[in-house]
Amino acid sequence: MTFQTPNALAASDFLQTPTGLDQAAAADISAHLTRLLADVFAIYLKTKNFHWHMSGPKFRDYHLLLDEQGDQIFAMTDPIAERARKIGGNTIRSIGHIARQQRIKDNDDDFVSAEVMLSELLRDNLTLSAALRETHTVCDDAGDVATASLLENWIDETERRTWFLFEITRNPGGVNL
Numbered sequence: 001m002t003f004q005t006p007n008a009l010a011a012s013d014f015l016q017t018p019t020g021l022d023q024a025a026a027a028d029i030s031a032h033l034t035r036l037l038a039d040v041f042a043i044y045l046k047t048k049n050f051h052w053h054m055s056g057p058k059f060r061d062y063h064l065l066l067d068e069q070g071d072q073i074f075a076m077t078d079p080i081a082e083r084a085r086k087i088g089g090n091t092i093r094s095i096g097h098i099a100r101q102q103r104i105k106d107n108d109d110d111f112v113s114a115e116v117m118l119s120e121l122l123r124d125n126l127t128l129s130a131a132l133r134e135t136h137t138v139c140d141d142a143g144d145v146a147t148a149s150l151l152e153n154w155i156d157e158t159e160r161r162t163w164f165l166f167e168i169t170r171n172p173g174g175v176n177l
Helices: 023-053 059-086 095-101 114-142 145-169
Strands: none
Touching: 023 059, 023 095, 023 114, 059 114, 059 145, 114 145
């Protein structure tokens, strides 16, 4: 492989990092990672929003839980973006880019009850789990074991968050909020 000086490269080629993956597979994986990163930022901000605006009789427990979950979610952001770049792709560039890519819906309501917050985050974590699995399948198909390995850990973390949210939103009659 020959490398050209930056002046000889087109703007789209400048950030192309060499990788052992097929170029089309790397582009597909990085596109999935970019969309995943948008979802992670969206669920991170929603989790922190709900953490900041939590109220009610179990305030302290829920406030601390959402702080812990927010930290865990934020810890995913840099590895996702860096993995996209390692394989020769691009990633999120702005808040607007996140808004165009995210599947996790924002909640801008002035007041949201604790029960609704936790139920909404439960659904969002299920959505994130599905997106992580979808991206894992793309990685498996391309033979990208490094990205798949990262995703497996994040799936486990997301399932743990989902489990906690499920258990605290469970109604005595067995019907979730």
